[in-house]
Amino acid sequence: MHLPVAGSSEQINQALRGRVLPDQSIAMTAAHAEPADAVLARLSSAPEGLSQDEAERRLAQYGPNSTPGAARTPVILRFLRHFHNALIYVLIAAAAVTWWLGHPLDTAVIIFVVLANAVIGFIQEGRAEAAMKAIQALLSPHAAVFRNGERITIDAEDLVPGDVVFIEAGDRVPADIRLIDVSNLQVQEAILTGESLPVDKSLEPVESEAPLGDRSSMAFGGTIVTAGQASGVVVETGANTQIGRISGLLSQVDKLETPLLVQINAFAKWLTLLILVFGAALLAFGVFIRKADFTETFMSVVGLSVAAIPEGLPAVLTITMAIGVRAMADKNAIIRRLPAIETLGAVSVICTDKTGTLTRNEMVAASVFAADTIFEVSGEGYAPEGTVSPAPREDDQTRATLKDLARAAALCNDAALVETNGVWSVSGDPMEGALLALSRKILGDVDIVGESPRRAVLPFDARHRFMATLNETGDGARIYAKGAPEAITTLCTDMAGPGGERLPINAEDIARQTEAIAAKGQRVLALALAEADTGETLTPDTLSGRLTFLGLVGLVDPPRAEAIQSVADCRAAGIQVKMITGDHAGTASAIAAQIGLPRPAHVLTGEDLDRMDDAALTTAALNTYVFARTSPEDKLRLVNALQSQNMIVAMTGDGVNDAPALKRADVGVAMGRTGSEAAKEAAPVILADDNFASIAAAVTEGRRVYDNIQKLVHWTLPTGGGEASVVILALLFGLTLPITPIQILWVNLITEMTLGLALALEPLERGTMEEPPRRRDAPLLDSSLLWDIAVATVLFAATVFAVFTYTLNETGALDLARTVAFNTLVVLQVAYLFFVRFRHGASTTLEGLRGTRAVWAGLAVVIAGQLTVTFWPPAQEVFATTSLPPVYAGIVLGAGVVVYVLLEIEKQMRLALRPRA
Ligand code: ATP
Numbered sequence: 061m062h063l064p065v066a067g068s069s070e071q072i073n074q075a076l077r078g079r080v081l082p083d084q085s086i087a088m089t090a091a092h093a094e095p096a097d098a099v100l101a102r103l104s105s106a107p108e109g110l111s112q113d114e115a116e117r118r119l120a121q122y123g124p125n126s127t128p129g130a131a132r133t134p135v136i137l138r139f140l141r142h143f144h145n146a147l148i149y150v151l152i153a154a155a156a157v158t159w160w161l162g163h164p165l166d167t168a169v170i171i172f173v174v175l176a177n178a179v180i181g182f183i184q185e186g187r188a189e190a191a192m193k194a195i196q197a198l199l200s201p202h203a204a205v206f207r208n209g210e211r212i213t214i215d216a217e218d219l220v221p222g223d224v225v226f227i228e229a230g231d232r233v234p235a236d237i238r239l240i241d242v243s244n245l246q247v248q249e250a251i252l253t254g255e256s257l258p259v260d261k262s263l264e265p266v267e268s269e270a271p272l273g274d275r276s277s278m279a280f281g282g283t284i285v286t287a288g289q290a291s292g293v294v295v296e297t298g299a300n301t302q303i304g305r306i307s308g309l310l311s312q313v314d315k316l317e318t319p320l321l322v323q324i325n326a327f328a329k330w331l332t333l334l335i336l337v338f339g340a341a342l343l344a345f346g347v348f349i350r351k352a353d354f355t356e357t358f359m360s361v362v363g364l365s366v367a368a369i370p371e372g373l374p375a376v377l378t379i380t381m382a383i384g385v386r387a388m389a390d391k392n393a394i395i396r397r398l399p400a401i402e403t404l405g406a407v408s409v410i411c412t413d414k415t416g417t418l419t420r421n422e423m424v425a426a427s428v429f430a431a432d433t434i435f436e437v438s439g440e441g442y443a444p445e446g447t448v449s450p451a452p453r454e455d456d457q458t459r460a461t462l463k464d465l466a467r468a469a470a471l472c473n474d475a476a477l478v479e480t481n482g483v484w485s486v487s488g489d490p491m492e493g494a495l496l497a498l499s500r501k502i503l504g505d506v507d508i509v510g511e512s513p514r515r516a517v518l519p520f521d522a523r524h525r526f527m528a529t530l531n532e533t534g535d536g537a538r539i540y541a542k543g544a545p546e547a548i549t550t551l552c553t554d555m556a557g558p559g560g561e562r563l564p565i566n567a568e569d570i571a572r573q574t575e576a577i578a579a580k581g582q583r584v585l586a587l588a589l590a591e592a593d594t595g596e597t598l599t600p601d602t603l604s605g606r607l608t609f610l611g612l613v614g615l616v617d618p619p620r621a622e623a624i625q626s627v628a629d630c631r632a633a634g635i636q637v638k639m640i641t642g643d644h645a646g647t648a649s650a651i652a653a654q655i656g657l658p659r660p661a662h663v664l665t666g667e668d669l670d671r672m673d674d675a676a677l678t679t680a681a682l683n684t685y686v687f688a689r690t691s692p693e694d695k696l697r698l699v700n701a702l703q704s705q706n707m708i709v710a711m712t713g714d715g716v717n718d719a720p721a722l723k724r725a726d727v728g729v730a731m732g733r734t735g736s737e738a739a740k741e742a743a744p745v746i747l748a749d750d751n752f753a754s755i756a757a758a759v760t761e762g763r764r765v766y767d768n769i770q771k772l773v774h775w776t777l778p779t780g781g782g783e784a785s786v787v788i789l790a791l792l793f794g795l796t797l798p799i800t801p802i803q804i805l806w807v808n809l810i811t812e813m814t815l816g817l818a819l820a821l822e823p824l825e826r827g828t829m830e831e832p833p834r835r836r837d838a839p840l841l842d843s844s845l846l847w848d849i850a851v852a853t854v855l856f857a858a859t860v861f862a863v864f865t866y867t868l869n870e871t872g873a874l875d876l877a878r879t880v881a882f883n884t885l886v887v888l889q890v891a892y893l894f895f896v897r898f899r900h901g902a903s904t905t906l907e908g909l910r911g912t913r914a915v916w917a918g919l920a921v922v923i924a925g926q927l928t929v930t931f932w933p934p935a936q937e938v939f940a941t942t943s944l945p946p947v948y949a950g951i952v953l954g955a956g957v958v959v960y961v962l963l964e965i966e967k968q969m970r971l972a973l974r975p976r977a
Contacts, residue, residue, distance in 0.1 A: 090268040092275040092278045096239065096240040099238040100293050103221055103293060103295070105223070105293055107224060109205060109207050109208075109223060121220075122220055122297060124217045125217050125220070125235050125281075138185070139182050143174070146336070147369050147371040148174055148177065148371075151362070151366070154170055154358075154362040157358060161355050163355070165938050168938075169938060176809055176813070181375050185375070185378075201232060201234060202215060203216040204488070205225045205226070206291075210478070212476075212478070213487050219234055219294050221295060221297060222293065223235075223294045224291055224292070225291065225293075227279065227285050227290055228290075228519060229287050229716045230716035230735075232283070233247065233280060233284070235281045235294045235296060236279075236281050236302060237279050237281075238292055239261055239263055239291075239292040240293055241290060242262060242263060242289075242290040243516065244519065245288035245290040247285055248283060248284045248285075249272075251303065252303065258286040258287065261278075261288075264276070278292075279292055280301065281301040281304070282302075287519075287521070289519045320769065324377060331368075331370065332369050335365050340361075342791050352791075357791065360791055360801050361791075363799075363804035367780055367783035368784035370776045371812075372813065376772055376817060376819075380769055380772065384401050384761055385398065388758045389748075392747060392749040392751065393745055393761075394732065394747075396746060397744035400744035401761075402762070404745070404762030404763075405759065406766070406838075408635055408707045409635065410630060410636070410637050410710045410712075410755055411698060411709060411725075412637065412638070412752055413639075413640065413641055414641035416490075416714075419623075422617065422618075423493070423616065424497070424615065424616050425437050425498035426582055427582065428465065428498070428612065429577065429611050430465050430611030431461045431462070431556055431557060431611070432558045433450075433458060433558070435450065436448070437498060441484060442484040442486055443484040445501070446497075446501045447501065448502055462502055462611075464589060465502075465611045466498065467589075468542060468589055469613065470495070470499035471508060471540045472527055473542075474488055474489065475489050475495075477493055491585070495613065498613065512532055515532055515594060518603070522642055522691065523691065523717075524543075524547060524600055525543050525642070526547045526551070527543060528540065529598075530592055532594060536591065537593060538590065539591075539596075540587070541589070542587045542588075544644065545570055545584055547586075551605070552609040553608075554609070555608060565609055570586070570609065575646050577612060578614075581651050582616050583614070583644070583647050584612055586612050587613065588610055590603070590607045622751065623751065624654075627655055627752070628656055629756055633829040635833060636685075638657075638685050639657060639685065639686045640694070640695055640698065640711075642689065642690060644689065649686055649688075664680055664688070665687070666687075666688075666691050669690070669697065670694075674701070677701050680701075692720065695713065708727075708833065711725035712747075713730055713731070714730065716736045718738075728742055729745045729746070729747060729755055730746045731747055732746045732747050732750060763829065766834070767899060768819060772816060772819045772820065774899075775816065776812070778892065779852060779856070779892050781852055781856075782852040782857065782888065783856065783885060786861070787799070789857055798881040799860065800878060800940055802938070803882045803939055803940075803941075806929060807882070807885055807886055810921070810925045814918035815889065817918065818914040818919075819893070821912065821914040822897060852892065855962060855963070856885070859884060860885055863877075863884045864881040867880045875940055878940065879930060879942050879944060880944065880951060882939075883944065883949075883952045884952050886922060890922065895963045895967070897915070930943065
């Protein structure tokens with residue numbers, strides 16, 4: 061089955077390597093060659109961006125910032141593809157042969173089966189496709205843009221030429237933009253130029269003829285920011301962007317497959333071949349050795365092939381996966397690459413971030429340590445209302461320090477607070493939002509940013525764990541810095557004392573205060589300042605040894621209630637949960653305890669890990685549950701260590717540097733809300749709500765999907781074997797066929813298409829999340845399947861022959877005996893379905909007998925179908941059936957019950973002997 065997914069970037073790279081696309085747009089032919097001001101002026105825009113009204117007007121004029129999708133395969137071709145299948149060819153040949161032999165009724169039945177098969181396959185494929193499409197739509201990107209002078213986040217689709225956007229490390233550039241302000245900006249443009257190394261960007265205009273890769277004053281839509289930040293004015297949107305012009309390539313169609321589907325497809329192909337060869341041998345045997353009638357033998361062999369070939373299986377499995385993908389999306393886990401759905405079910409350890417995943421990422425500053433005093437901060441959410449207590453007196457020097465700290469908090473900050481209908485929210489990083497609220501609680505409603513405009517910035521980088529800005533003041537400039545306490549302290553020489561005096565930095569005392577705040581589960585941030593010159597550039601080196609430590613801020617970020625439950629569920633399912641965070645060890649440990657992770661004897665930090673060799677790291681990775689102050693490299697090492705112990709690792713990530721660990725993990729999980737585009741690109745799973753509970757839900761769903769696939773295989777192959785065995789025995793021993801070939805065709809059509817689908821929709825079976833994860837290398841087609849096939853074959857053949865022979869002996873009526881055998885076969889399939897629905901426990905429970913809506917719907921169709929072909933005279937003509945007298949109807953149902961009971965007893969014996977976990 062083929063479903064559309066975007067072409068891989070590798071394909072696109074290959075197609076584009078070195079190509080410069082012709083400029084087609086008249087509006088902004090050479091934005092890269094003009095000064096930024098000129099471009100802004102030409103677009104009637106300004107560094108503060110457009111007004112909302114103007115943006116809406118332009119949106120109407122230029123259309124949305126989206127690229128047209130690829131043309132779809134025509135409907136008729138997609139329908140015809142369902143006839144491209146070895147079994148269908150056999151059936152079409154059989155239809156031709158029966159017609160030639162003068163059996164038009166048989167021909168009609170075969171053609172009906174062929175058509176029904178294609179129609180049902182086509183409808184199901186459409187459904188799977190719709191599910192995948194809906195999921196792609198969930199991945200729509202956003203952009204940070206300045207409108208009416210305020211920074212807001214909008215759908216990238218709504219960008220218009222002239223909009224001023226803000227981009228930072230990890231973002232995907234939302235449109236083609238002319239840069240108007242850059243700080244250490246590096247962009248990876250492989251998607252356009254094939255060059256995988258990031259390129260530096262600057263403001264200077266370049267030659268108008270410069271190839272795409274050299275247009276350093278531009279950032280192009282679709283490329284990824286790997287470092288720094290910038291703002292720029294949108295010059296082209298949608299189809300006019302460089303990437304838009306090649307969108308045909310971007311939406312190339314790939315096959316949607318998973319290792320399991322590939323395995324089963326290959327298996328089904330070989331099985332088909334085996335059955336066809338076997339059928340041909342049987343035909344030869346019947347005709348030449350048994351001297352049986354050719355037409356009858358031929359039809360029997362066709363019936364046998366249809367019964368034994370699992371023609372519907374690959375399609376139903378794809379549907380099962382697609383339903384799983386949809387169900388996961390409903391639970392906020394978006395599957396970008398289908399193989400992940402299989403791996404999710406086998407996950408044995410989840411390595412998760414803390415902030416936003418286990419906690420809510422709704423921050424509020426709760427405490428401040430400055431000038432040797434601990435202050436409590438009141439207020440809720442992001443509303444800038446609340447007090448700092450004890451309130452310092454007007455003449456108190458502490459007050460000045462507190463104000464400096466508040467200024468640092470507001471100026472060394474990229475977020476904005478937005479009030480809508482009295483509710484305050486953040487555009488940008490929640491932690492920075494909380495700092496803005498804190499600053500206004502201390503300073504009141506003053507325009508700090510207006511008073512001290514920013515002249516330079518050193519963006520936050522998880523490697524150095526701080527951020528700094530250079531802001532103009534009335535009489536010069538100041539550097540403000542914020543970051544992890546130990547990172548800031550190493551840059552400081554002195555600290556603001558209680559009386560406003562400068563004291564030598566006391567790193568130990570600061571570390572003690574940090575520990576105390578962190579032990580309450582609060583995230584701790586340090587703030588600092590330095591006097592500076594206006595024109596300075598900021599680098600970690602130029603800051604070193606210059607800063608004055610102002611104080612610490614403790615931010616509360618409560619754990620998510622649902623995460624606590626999910627951690628418990630995972631642990632019950634034998635899945636380990638490990639917290640791998642960039643945060644302070646104390647904070648991490650306190651939150652771990654609140655979340656219900658095994659109380660850590662000690663937390664390992666990135667530094668501890670750096671000192672370990674691979675063997676020590678492996679032991680540590682297995683026995684530790686909390687890792688703090690980790691770097692992206694640590695994450696990668698931990699994944700490797702856990703995988704070396706045969707564990708299947710799910711790893712979350714959000715930062716631009718998390719990509720290697722996300723790729724290396726068995727299931728990389730990127731944060732949909734706060735995650736960088738780079739992380740989303742690398743991960744096969746994206747969490748729409750960044751919530752740990754969604755990972756746990758996806759793992760549960762993954763187990764359900766795998767279970768249902770197993771149930772489908774364990775239903776399809778044994779019942780197919782059971783049906784086929786009836787025909788094979790009759791042919792081999794020259795017995796009268798208890799079921800005619802046409803009846804066999806019918807049984808297959810009606811049961812496979814209804815009951816098989818019901819299994820695809822089975823809910824999570826109780827006990828599924830109480831068993832340990834399945835082994836990575838557990839084969840789907842294992843000895844238990846062979847055993848099930850053997851059991852079903854014996855039971856089906858014995859039962860069908862028994863009822864057939866009994867009826868024939870009692871009545872001497874062949875049609876009646878066949879009708880009984882035919883209906884018995886269907887009842888056996890139904891019994892087998894009820895049996896196979898439960899793999900982890902007994903089938904004969906109230907829950908089992910209650911069934912599901914899908915099971916009853918499937919059953920209703922089967923019953924209606926059987927009543928029609930058994931009792932409706934015109935159908936009786938076609939299928940050579942007769943109405944069943946009540947006694948024989950009783951025999952049919954009784955046979956089903958007996959077989960079901962035998963199957964259940966056999967399963968109970970097996971479960972009793974199962975090794976205990
Ligand atoms: P997790 O990995 O669980 O999401 P985290 O968000 O704390 O945790 P990082 O984003 O790597 O991890 O941050 C590490 C540390 O860097 C934080 O604990 C904080 O001290 C500091 N930090 C984070 N964001 C900023 C920022 N915008 N400016 C300054 N410092 C920051």
